[in-house]
Amino acid sequence: FSVETELRRAIEAEQLSLAFQPLIDLQSGRLTGFEALARWQHEHRGAISPAEFIPVAEESGLIVPLGRWAAGAAATALATWDRAAGRELPLSVSVNVSAIQIARDDVGGVIEQALSASGIDGSRLTIELTESAIINDPQRAGRVLAAIKDLRARIAMDDFGTGYSNLAYLQKLPIDILKIDRTFVAPMLRDRDSLAIVRAVLSLADALGMSTTAEGVESPELAQTLAALGCATGQGYHFAKPLGQDAAFAYWMARE
Numbered sequence: 001f002s003v004e005t006e007l008r009r010a011i012e013a014e015q016l017s018l019a020f021q022p023l024i025d026l027q028s029g030r031l032t033g034f035e036a037l038a039r040w041q042h043e044h045r046g047a048i049s050p051a052e053f054i055p056v057a058e059e060s061g062l063i064v065p066l067g068r069w070a071a072g073a074a075a076t077a078l079a080t081w082d083r084a085a086g087r088e089l090p091l092s093v094s095v096n097v098s099a100i101q102i103a104r105d106d107v108g109g110v111i112e113q114a115l116s117a118s119g120i121d122g123s124r125l126t127i128e129l130t131e132s133a134i135i136n137d138p139q140r141a142g143r144v145l146a147a148i149k150d151l152r153a154r155i156a157m158d159d160f161g162t163g164y165s166n167l168a169y170l171q172k173l174p175i176d177i178l179k180i181d182r183t184f185v186a187p188m189l190r191d192r193d194s195l196a197i198v199r200a201v202l203s204l205a206d207a208l209g210m211s212t213t214a215e216g217v218e219s220p221e222l223a224q225t226l227a228a229l230g231c232a233t234g235q236g237y238h239f240a241k242p243l244g245q246d247a248a249f250a251y252w253m254a255r256e
C-alpha cells in the first residue's frame, strides 16, 4: 500500500500518538509547557518520521483529519495530566497547524471543539504556524488567527526566519511568540552570523512586544547564552527530547 493509504488508515484507527517536548523558561529554569509532535508507529515498518509523513499528509489533504486529531489529543493530554495531579497545572501545550489546514479547514472551530471536549481553557493552548500559513491568503489567515485569539489561545510563528514572507504580517497579525529556528540557534556559539540573526530576532520580538522561544537548545552553554540575551523560552535536547504522554507527566513531577 502507499504511504498515503496507510496513513489514512492509521488516522482512522487512531494509531498515531503525540510526543511532548518540554518548553523551559530560560530565566527560572521552570517547565512552562510542551510542544505536541505527531508520531506514527507502523505495525510492520516501525516508527515513521513526521519528516516523512507530514509532507504526505499535506499533499494528500490528510493533514486536515490528522490536525483535528492532534488538537484534540493535545488538549486531552493536558486534561489527563491535570486529573493525575489533582489540580490545574501551570502548563500549556503547543500544537502545530499546517498552512494547508489554515487554507482548507475551519481551524478556529477545530480549536474550539478541542477545548470544549477536554475542558481546557484556551489560554493554555498555543498554536504554532509557519510563515507559509500566512503568505498564500493573508486575509483568510487574519480571520483564522482572530478566531484563535477569541478563544484566548496564543499564536507562535514556528521556524521563524526560514520562510519567504515579508515582515509586514508581524504588525498586522496577533502573533504572541517568535520561535527562532534551530538552524540559527544550534550554531550560534561558533558562528557569528547565526548569533547576529538570533540577536536580531530577539530585538525584533522585544520591540513588537512578542515573546521568544529558541529551538535546538542542545547544550548548557546555549541555554545560558540565550538566557543572558533575554530569550524567554528554550526547547531542545539539552532539556529533553520529545517524551511520551506518561513520561512527560513524570518529567513535570520530577521537576516540581
Ligand code: G
Pocket: 036, 037, 038, 039, 049, 050, 051, 054, 063, 067, 070, 096, 097, 098, 242
Ligand atoms: O517531531 P519532529 O520530530 O521530527 O517533527 C518533524 C516536523 O514535523 C516538524 O517540522 C514538526 O513541526 C512537524 N510536525 C510534527 N507533528 C506535527 C503535527 O501534528 N502537525 C503538523 N502540521 N506538523 C507536525
Ligand code: G
Pocket: 021, 037, 096, 158, 159, 182, 215, 216, 217, 218, 235, 236, 237, 238, 242
Ligand atoms: O519544525 P518543528 O520546530 O516543529 O520541529 C520540531 C523538531 O525538532 C522535532 O523533530 C524535534 O524532534 C526536533 N528537535 C527538538 N529539539 C531538538 C534539538 O535540540 N536538536 C535537534 N537537532 N532537533 C531537535
Ligand code: NA
Pocket: 035, 096, 128, 158
Ligand atoms: Na513546531
Ligand code: MN
Pocket: 158, 159, 179, 181, 215
Ligand atoms: Mn520549529
